[in-house]
Amino acid sequence: MVKRSVEKEIKNGDYGRYPKMKKRGSDKPVEEIVRELKKPVFRYGDYRERSLRIHGLVCAKCGREFDDSNRHLLTVHHKDGNHLNNPPDGSNWENLCIYCHDDEHSRDLLGAYFRNEEKDKPK
Ligand SMILES: [Zn+2]
Numbered sequence: 071m072v073k074r075s076v077e078k079e080i081k082n083g084d085y086g087r088y089p090k091m092k093k094r095g096s097d098k099p100v101e102e103i104v105r106e107l108k109k110p111v112f113r114y115g116d117y118r119e120r121s122l123r124i125h126g127l128v129c130a131k132c133g134r135e136f137d138d139s140n141r142h143l144l145t146v147h148h149k150d151g152n153h154l155n156n157p158p159d160g161s162n163w164e165n166l167c168i169y170c171h172d173d174e175h176s177r178d179l180l181g182a183y184f185r186n187e188e189k190d191k192p193k
């Protein structure tokens with residue numbers, strides 16, 4: 071009786087150790103996968119050129135047209151706000167001049183600011 075229970079204890083102890091070691095070993099590949107997912111498919115210069123080619127040298131908001139001499143004033147805006155979402159067909163890109171792009175983002179910030187204000191207000 072006593073012998074049996076000691077054997078059981080040893081077995082249980084081993085059981086507790088093995089899964090832990092297995093888990094530690096499997097952590098590394100997951101980290102690598104996450105790093106792969108975070109890597110942008112296009113670097114900024116790459117998708118900017120592509121977006122300009124797809125949508126043309128014109129601001130999608132104010133309609134201002136640009137040419138090779140001032141194309142640096144055009145920026146690529148991500149419609150869903152996710153800079154890592156770069157479908158090659160350009161469906162998440164919008165060419166905006168730096169003024170409209172600024173406007174687009176400052177309005178986001180202002181909107182969030184006002185929403186927070188409202189939340190903090192005592193009712
Ligand atoms: Zn514009």
Ligand SMILES: [Zn+2]
Pocket residue numbers: 146147148171174175
């Ligand atoms: Zn943007």
